[in-house]
Amino acid sequence: AQTVTQSQPEMSVQEAETVTLSCTYDTSENNYYLFWYKQPPSRQMILVIRQEAYKQQNATENRFSVNFQKAAKSFSLKISDSQLGDTAMYFCAFIETSGSRLTFGEGTQLTVNP
Amino acid sequence: NAGVTQTPKFQVLKTGQSMTLQCAQDMNHEYMSWYRQDPGMGLRLIHYSVGAGITDQGEVPNGYNVSRSTTEDFPLRLLSAAPSQTSVYFCASSYFVGREQYFGPGTRLTVT
Secondary structure (H helix, E strand, C coil): CCEEECCCCEEEEECCCCEEECCEEECCCCCEEEEEEEECCCCCCEEEEEEECCCCCCCEECCEEEEEECCCCEEEEEECCCCHHHCEEEEEEEEECCCCCCEECCCEEEEEEC | CCCEEEECCEEEECCCCCEEEEEEECCCCCEEEEEEEECCCEEEEEEEEEECCEEEECCCCCCEEECCCCCCECCEEECCCCHHHCEEEEEEEECCCCCCCEECCCEEEEEC
16 A cells, blocks of 8 residues: 655745755555645645656756655655745645555645745 | 536535535546545545546545546535534546546535
8 A cells, every 4th residue: 555654744934945845655556646735724735746757857847846766755845935825734645647546645734934 | 617616615514414515527537536634634535436437435435425427527425424524525636547636625514
């Protein structure tokens, strides 16, 4: 069974600074996707970024980038130039390419301070 | 595109009552699913569907029924509500199995 672990329940960062959220996962599969979802106070689950396991290049979406280490089964999210609107719960998630279930981590509550 | 829509946004039920949570998507996605989100437990899959007429159980299916008569709609039925079903329910869809899923705004359900 796949598991996803986020070891940082809470983090805070000053506006305009950079922060990195950690995620590790465990799987015996070779083909899968990894995601970071953001859940602001509005409760909406928003896809931030995705990474295909067969791609060595780390994914980037504007201020968001990942550090994907397949051998170490690590998938961290870096947020650059943090903004107040980045305040949210962030979930790391995993799915096999043939799978039906997203497996989520416990989440990291990020607070961006002015 | 409205994306994934869910109704109602909030609902309070008494123990033993039944109700249906509605979910619709206009992206022509084949895959749809229902999750529940409980504090400290993340999101857990209740039921899912890989296409019209095809449904299957997820991690926590007991007490819930689903059907998929059209590509667009995937309602979740609570047969006899229990306090343990108090949760936030999310519907999600994906153009294919094993890909990123897009979520609706959620329904906060309280069972007293």
